[in-house]
Every structure is written in C-alpha cells, then in structure tokens.
Amino acid sequence: MAVLNLRSLAGGRILRGSQPFGMDTAAxxxxxxxxxxxxxxxxxxxxxxxxxxxxxxxxxxxxxxVELVENPLDPRxxxxxxxxxxxxxxxxxxxxxxxxxxxxxxxESLRPAAHGKRTLIHCSLGxxxxxxxxxxxxxxxxxxxxxxxxxxxASTAALPTMLKTMAAAWRLAVPEVxxxxxxxxxxxxxxxxxxxxxxxxxxxxxxGSAADYLRExxxxxxxxxxxxxx
Numbered sequence: 001m002a003v004l005n006l007r008s009l010a011g012g013r014i015l016r017g018s019q020p021f022g023m024d025t026a027a028x029x030x031x032x033x034x035x036x037x038x039x040x041x042x043x044x045x046x047x048x049x050x051x052x053x054x055x056x057x058x059x060x061x062x063x064x065x066v067e068l069v070e071n072p073l074d075p076r077x078x079x080x081x082x083x084x085x086x087x088x089x090x091x092x093x094x095x096x097x098x099x100x101x102x103x104x105x106x107x108e109s110l111r112p113a114a115h116g117k118r119t120l121i122h123c124s125l126g127x128x129x130x131x132x133x134x135x136x137x138x139x140x141x142x143x144x145x146x147x148x149x150x151x152x153x154a155s156t157a158a159l160p161t162m163l164k165t166m167a168a169a170w171r172l173a174v175p176e177v178x179x180x181x182x183x184x185x186x187x188x189x190x191x192x193x194x195x196x197x198x199x200x201x202x203x204x205x206x207x208g209s210a211a212d213y214l215r216e217x218x219x220x221x222x223x224x225x226x227x228x229x230x
Contacts, residue, residue, distance in 0.1 A: 039112040
C-alpha cells in the first residue's frame with residue numbers, strides 16, 4: 001500500500017495525504033525520496049500513531065534527513081459531540097471549532113512549508129484535519145473558494161479504499177471497534193463540498209482573510225510570504 005488520497009498544493013511545496021498504509025521501512029524510504037519530501041507533519045493523536053505508525057529505519061525515514069513533526073489534534077478531545085454530526089453543516093462547524101480553539105496547531109502545521117521545505121501534511125484519512133490545514137494553505141497562497149472546495153471534495157474518490165484499509169488496521173489493534181464505525185454512510189466519513197463551503201463562508205466572517213488568521217496564530221510576514229511563493 002502507500003500514502004493514499006495524495007495530491008499537491010501551493011505549487012507542489014505541500015503534499016497532503018492519508019496516514020501510511022502498509023508501508024515497511026524500505027517502502028517508506030522509497031516514497032519519501034521519490035516525492036522529495038523533507039518534512040512530514042503528522043496531525044494524528046498519539047493513540048492513532050500507535051495503531052498505524054511510520055516505519056523508521058535506524059531512526060530515519062530515508063537516506064536523506066527527513067524531519068518528522070508530530071503536531072497532534074485528537075478529534076475526541078478537541079471536539080464536542082462527534083457522534084452528533086449528521087449534516088455537511090455540522091462537519092463544517094466541527095472544522096470551525098478547531099480553528100477557533102487551536103490557531104497554534106494550524107500555524108505549526110504550515111510552518112515547515114512556509115520555510116520552503118517540501119512537506120507532507122497528513123492525518124488518518126487526509127480529509128478533515130488535513131483538509132482544514134490545506135484549505136488555509138490554499139487561501140494563503142491566493143486560491144479562491146472554488147479551488148479550495150474542489151480540493152477538499154477530491155478526497156471522496158479515495159474514501160472507499162481508505163475506509164476498508166483503515167478498518168482492517170484498527171480491527172487488528174482494537175478488535176472491539178464496531179464495524180459500523182467505518183461506515184461510509186456516516187457524515188463524519190464523507191467529504192461533501194457543502195461542508196467546506198460552510199467552513200469558508202463562516203471563517204471569512206469570523207477571521208477575515210487566511211493571512212490575517214495565520215498572522216494572529218503566530219506566522220511571521222516572511223513565513224506568510226513563503227506560503228505564497230511558488
């Protein structure tokens with residue numbers, strides 16, 4: 001297997017994707033070198049990382065030095081009522097809650113790319129946490145709402161394969177996890193355009209531009225310039 005749901009942003013400096021599925025140390029090194037990745041920003045919780053870890057060889061992920069930045073956001077503790085998410089608007093509100101309460105998390109997720117490093121940003125499915133960070137990276141680089149929404153919704157095509165693969169990994173580690181926890185009918189496991197549209201509309205009303213938000217979150221002017229640079 002590999003990192004799924006993989007695509008590039010901001011002129012190719014940022015790659016976004018899923019967690020590494022079924023990759024041993026050799027496959028990990030090959031993947032990172034093939035894509036020229038210098039930094040991996042892992043947004044998963046410690047609990048998630050333990051179930052599907054990065055496979056390291058001698059403390060390094062490739063022949064060339066690759067920095068692993070663990071910048072976790074655990075949806076179970078950072079969000080209220082995950083099980084109450086029924087609509088695309090609920091999903092968009094979930095994302096707003098993260099940017100309201102964890103601006104530091106957003107800024108640290110983007111800092112390596114802002115310094116010019118080719119960076120892979122990922123969570124478990126590469127859809128929600130990665131989707132929020134990617135949306136702000138795209139906005140900061142000058143993309144319009146339509147492009148951000150299309151990028152977010154592009155995860156839909158990868159979800160069936162990812163959900164089957166993730167369910168298998170979780171059942172090995174946590175056998176008591178019910179099968180319905182990975183049902184594609186759950187809104188939490190979908191990637192509808194309306195969720196990102198809701199998020200972007202309300203983000204603009206609350207925070208203004210992405211640059212304004214990221215500046216308040218701690219990125220410097222030169223770092224913001226770095227996100228805009230192609």
